Amino acid sequence: MSLNVSTENKMTWTGAKTIVDPQRGIRRGAFYVAENRIRTMLKWWPAIIAFGLGNPTLYLLSIGIGVGSLVDKSLGANAIDHVSYLTFLAPALLATAGIQGAMDEVTWPTLEGFVWDRTFFSMNSTAISGKQIANGVMLAAMARCVLQVFMYELCLLAFGAITVQSIPILLLVSSSAGLGFASIMLAFSASIKDDDNMFALVGRFIITPMFMFSGTFYPITSMPIYLQWIAWISPQWHATNLGRALSYGMPIEPWLLIIHWSVFLIMALIGFNWAHRVFERRLSA
Amino acid sequence: MGTTNTQGRLKVAKNTDAETMIVATNLTKTYGDFKAVDGINFTVRKGESFGLLGPNGAGKSTTMKMIAATSQRNGGDLLILGKDPNKSGPEIRAHLGVVPQQDNLDRELKVWENLMIYGRYFGLSRKFLKGKIEELLEFAQLVEKRNSKTEELSGGMKRRLTIARGLVNEPEILMLDEPTTGLDPQARHILWDRLFRLKELGVTLVITTHYMDEAEQLCDRLMVMDKGKIMAEGSPSELIKKYSSKEVLEVRFGSDNNATVAEQIAGIGERLEILPDRILVYAENGEKALEEIVKKGLHPVTSLVRRSSLEDVFLRLTGRTLVD
Ligand SMILES: Nc1ncnc2c1ncn2[C@@H]1O[C@H](COP(=O)(O)OP(=O)(O)OP(=O)(O)O)[C@@H](O)[C@H]1O
Ligand SMILES: [Mg+2]
Numbered sequence: 049m050s051l052n053v054s055t056e057n058k059m060t061w062t063g064a065k066t067i068v069d070p071q072r073g074i075r076r077g078a079f080y081v082a083e084n085r086i087r088t089m090l091k092w093w094p095a096i097i098a099f100g101l102g103n104p105t106l107y108l109l110s111i112g113i114g115v116g117s118l119v120d121k122s123l124g125a126n127a128i129d130h131v132s133y134l135t136f137l138a139p140a141l142l143a144t145a146g147i148q149g150a151m152d153e154v155t156w157p158t159l160e161g162f163v164w165d166r167t168f169f170s171m172n173s174t175a176i177s178g179k180q181i182a183n184g185v186m187l188a189a190m191a192r193c194v195l196q197v198f199m200y201e202l203c204l205l206a207f208g209a210i211t212v213q214s215i216p217i218l219l220l221v222s223s224s225a226g227l228g229f230a231s232i233m234l235a236f237s238a239s240i241k242d243d244d245n246m247f248a249l250v251g252r253f254i255i256t257p258m259f260m261f262s263g264t265f266y267p268i269t270s271m272p273i274y275l276q277w278i279a280w281i282s283p284q285w286h287a288t289n290l291g292r293a294l295s296y297g298m299p300i301e302p303w304l305l306i307i308h309w310s311v312f313l314i315m316a317l318i319g320f321n322w323a324h325r326v327f328e329r330r331l332s333a
Numbered sequence: 334m335g336t337t338n339t340q341g342r343l344k345v346a347k348n349t350d351a352e353t354m355i356v357a358t359n360l361t362k363t364y365g366d367f368k369a370v371d372g373i374n375f376t377v378r379k380g381e382s383f384g385l386l387g388p389n390g391a392g393k394s395t396t397m398k399m400i401a402a403t404s405q406r407n408g409g410d411l412l413i414l415g416k417d418p419n420k421s422g423p424e425i426r427a428h429l430g431v432v433p434q435q436d437n438l439d440r441e442l443k444v445w446e447n448l449m450i451y452g453r454y455f456g457l458s459r460k461f462l463k464g465k466i467e468e469l470l471e472f473a474q475l476v477e478k479r480n481s482k483t484e485e486l487s488g489g490m491k492r493r494l495t496i497a498r499g500l501v502n503e504p505e506i507l508m509l510d511e512p513t514t515g516l517d518p519q520a521r522h523i524l525w526d527r528l529f530r531l532k533e534l535g536v537t538l539v540i541t542t543h544y545m546d547e548a549e550q551l552c553d554r555l556m557v558m559d560k561g562k563i564m565a566e567g568s569p570s571e572l573i574k575k576y577s578s579k580e581v582l583e584v585r586f587g588s589d590n591n592a593t594v595a596e597q598i599a600g601i602g603e604r605l606e607i608l609p610d611r612i613l614v615y616a617e618n619g620e621k622a623l624e625e626i627v628k629k630g631l632h633p634v635t636s637l638v639r640r641s642s643l644e645d646v647f648l649r650l651t652g653r654t655l656v657d
Contacts, residue, residue, distance in 0.1 A: 059468055059527075061503055061534050068502050070427035072456035077423075084450045088441050166437040172403055174454035174502075175427040332405040 073175030081171060081184020085157060086191060096192075100199035104141070108134070108207050115265075128267065129298045134209040139218060139291025140264040141204070142197055143284050146222030149196030150230035153189035155247060158237035161185070162330060169331065178327035182320070186227075186234060193226040194219065214295035221294060225287035228312035231319025238326040258282040263289065286311045352379035354414060354506055354537045355400055361408035362395050362561075369395040371561035372409060377506075382528075382538040384552030386545075386643070388653045392561040393541040394434050397510045400539060401431045414505065427455060430504030434511050434541075436495045438483040445470065445479045448498055455502040465501060472527060473497035474520070488515045496524065506537045513547060525550055545643040555643075557650050564650040569643055576649045577641035578603050580619035584626065584633035585611045594631060601625045606648060615645070 073080070089096065116133035120126070128136045161168035161181070168181050176184075197219050204210045210218065240246050261271060261278040262285035268276050279285035290308040293300040355377040362370040370392040377383045385393045398404035399411060402418035402425040411418055413425045438447050445466050452462040470476045473493040475486075483491060492515050499507060509528075513521045528551060532538055542548050548555055549569045557564040557572070565572055582602065586594045588610055595607045602616030616622040619638030626633065647653070 059472065059530070059534075060464075061531075063535075064428040064502050064504050067457065067461070068427045068455050070424040073427055073454065074423050076456060077454070080450075080453045080456070083453060084439075087446070087450065088439075091441065165440055166435065167439050169403070169433070170437040170439075170451070170498075171454055173401055173426060173429075173431040173433070174451065175423040175456070176454050177423055332403060 068175075070175055074177075077176040077180035078183035078187060081176060081181050082187040082191070084171075085153070085185060085188030088157075089153070089188065089192060096195070097199070100196055101203060104145070104200045104203035107141070108203060108209070113207075129292065129296065131296050132209070134204075134207060135296055136292070137265070138204050138209040139221070139295055140262070140284070140288040142200055142218050142222040143225050143287035143291060144259060144264070145200040146193050146197045146224075146226035146287070147229050147284060150189045150193035150223075150226030151233050153192045154185055154230045154234040155237045157185055157189075158234060159240060162238060163240070163242045168327075172331045178329075178331040179324045181331075182234060182238070182323045182327045186231060186320075186323075189230055189234075190223065190227060193230070194223050197222045197226075210295060217294045218291050221287050221291045224309070224312040225283040228315030228319070229283045231316045231323060233319075235319050235323035235326055238323060238330060258284050261285075283311060283315060351381075353377075353412075354379050354381075355383075355539070356412040357396075357400075357409065358411075359409035360396070360399065360406055360411055362392070362399060362404065363407045368561050370399070370406075373556075373558070373561075373563050375556055375563070375566065377537060377539060379537055380532065380535050382532050382540065382551055382553045384548045384555040385539070385541040385558060386543075386548055386555055386647060387541075387558035387564075388651050390560075391558040391651075393558060394510055395561075396558070397434075397508055397539065397541060400506075401429060401508055402426050403431075427502070428505045430499035430502065430507040432496050432499040432507070432509045432512055434514075436491045438491060438494060438498070440482065440484045443480050443482055444475055444486070444494060447483055447494060448501055451498045452501040457502065462501070469497040469500060472500065474523070489517060489520055492516055493520065493524075500531075504536065506539060507531065509538065509540045511541055511543065513542070513544065521547070545647065548643055557647065559651045565646070572646045573641050573643065577645040578615040579617050579641060580615075581639055581641055581645055582614040582616060582619040582622045583611050583635075583637045583639070584614065584623070585635045586631070586633055597629060597631065598626055606645075613645070613648075615641070 113134070116137070119133045126132060161171075171181050172178060201210065201215050201218060205212065205215070236250070257278060261275050262268070262282045263271075263279055264284070268279045268285065271279070286308040289298075289300065290305065292298040293305065353376060355375070357373060357375050359372045359374060360370060361368065361372050373396070385396060387393050395404065399406050399418070400413060402413060402422045405419060414428060416425050418425055439450065442450065448466045448469055449459070449462055452465060453459075457465070470479055473496065475490060475494060475497070478486060478490065483494065486494065492512070496509070496512055499509075513524060516524065525547070528538060538551070540547075540551055552569065554566070554568055555572060556566045565576065567575065591607055591609075591612055595605060595612055598612070598614070599605065602614040602622045604615040606613040606615070614622045614626075623636055623638065
């Protein structure tokens with residue numbers, strides 16, 4: 049066996065004391081994590097754009113227009129809230145897009161980071177703390193969420209379902225719902241030991257009912273009273289109702305406005321607090 | 334920076350005035366009721382190369398993770414670069430290089446990107462990292478693989494990339510948990526050579542390994558651990574002198590006969606160690622021991638006299654051979 053040890057390796061070496069400023073990492077850790085997440089996402093940008101625009105287009109063509117004309121025909125035009133059925137539907141669809149977009153980017157990456165690739169452990173062996181990893185993942189998820197909602201808005205605009213003026217406020221409402229729900233999901237995903245079946249269960253028993261009973265397709269007042277509580281705890285409904293009020297002026301009690309915003313805020317506060325604790329605990333085990 | 338803590342210095346003042354990098358006092362880590370690291374004490378000085386030896390489950394990786402300022406201790410004191418990791422984890426980690434036992438590269442990123450993002454985590458500029466990445470690819474002999482995804486690398490290549498990654502911030506302390514597991518002999522020797530150069534640059538090395546030749550080559554000082562406790566500590570030659578005889582005679586009588594033969598030759602040499610496939614006779618003079626055995630009318634199938642090694646120390650202290 050030849051041990052041809054080549055020793056030609058020129059390493060410049062100044063030393064961490066000089067080249068690494070710990071405070072820099074401590075200040076900006078979350079942004080570095082987000083930078084990495086976004087770098088990974090960008091590898092899929094054609095898919096993100098194609099699905100971001102293609103999905104809503106197909107959906108609007110089939111459900112929105114088809115069902116919409118049926119509803120308008122049977123109930124009379126502009127029967128609900130005095131707007132077209134598509135306009136009534138738009139805030140709900142955007143809320144779904146926001147929640148889904150943010151959720152996808154916190155659940156899988158978190159499982160990957162803790163279980164599959166253990167990349168969070170390598171991040172945490174640098175100056176970056178567990179809290180910052182959680183924040184960074186969330187930051188990148190919100191970038192994706194905003195993009196997803198915005199693309200949906202472009203489609204809705206093309207179908208005449210929303211006005212240009214309502215774009216910013218609907219974006220804000222849907223992304224806030226995304227932030228609230230995704231921060232809870234961030235903490236939840238970080239608590240999963242290694243079983244991804246949990247997501248299937250959550251999908252079936254929490255997320256699907258949440259979308260079904262949130263006044264997406266009809267006002268919740270037409271649901272039986274014993275099902276209405278689901279809407280009340282669902283960020284989907286809060287975002288839908290808020291979006292309807294703030295985009296086309298659906299009448300709403302002022303106190304309800306405060307409640308809607310508060311729900312997002314409270315969810316985010318609970319979610320972040322919980323997520324920070326789980327991240328720190330799991331990384332320092 | 335990193336040397337301001339007087340407490341850490343005082344404790345080792347008796348040894349040397351070299352800068353103290355790590356001081357562990359009664360360091361303990363428990364998982365539930367189980368003590369993975371059970372009150373150990375040690376000190377590592379600047380520029381030293383410190384080795385952790387021990388059988389599987391001894392607590393080496395757990396100790397490494399605590400020194401890496403990630404895993405939190407449950408008891409005792411720990412100072413790394415003069416700081417307490419419970420309070421200043423990020424500050425400490427900013428100046429450490431960590432090579433974990435399990436590679437945790439980002440599978441979705443290319444080889445060079447893995448080095449880039451890891452460098453970014455330390456807040457290093459892209460400009461600096463561009464040059465650094467070239468050096469590190471060279472170091473890891475992965476120049477041709479720069480654009481491969483890490484999942485396309487062989488096990489040894491991944492290992493080399495993980496090691497290179499740990500150098501991106503030019504760490505003051507480099508922690509290597511079984512660095513050469515999975516490397517071919519040539520890659521191992523190249524790595525040893527390069528680690529030796531880092532040491533010459535003043536980098537402190539903390540290494541765990543299951544290879545005794547590696548420990549003898551790389552480490553100035555060793556700590557043998559078992560069941561979370563320190564069994565022995567010293568330089569490789571000190572340990573050999575203290576825990577083994579000068580020479581070792583290895584004799585084989587066929588697997589079925591070893592036990593009975595062992596009874597007959599008891600008393601020859603200083604100590605016997607009966608392994609499944611052979612008997613080790615520890616003696617000042619191996620040849621003489623062999624003569625005594627032959628005098629008893631016993632004829633080993635094979636016999637070999639060699640110098641004592643760390644392997645023998647390990648066997649003595651832990652009752653286990655290293656490579657089964
Ligand atoms: N996260 C954990 N939870 C529970 N027990 C753990 C955990 N990590 C390690 N242990 C236990 O602590 C003990 C020491 O483990 P450690 O990984 O430090 O051993 P080691 O000396 O590195 O062994 P090896 O040579 O196999 O790498 C083992 O008994 C292990 O099962
Ligand atoms: Mg280990």
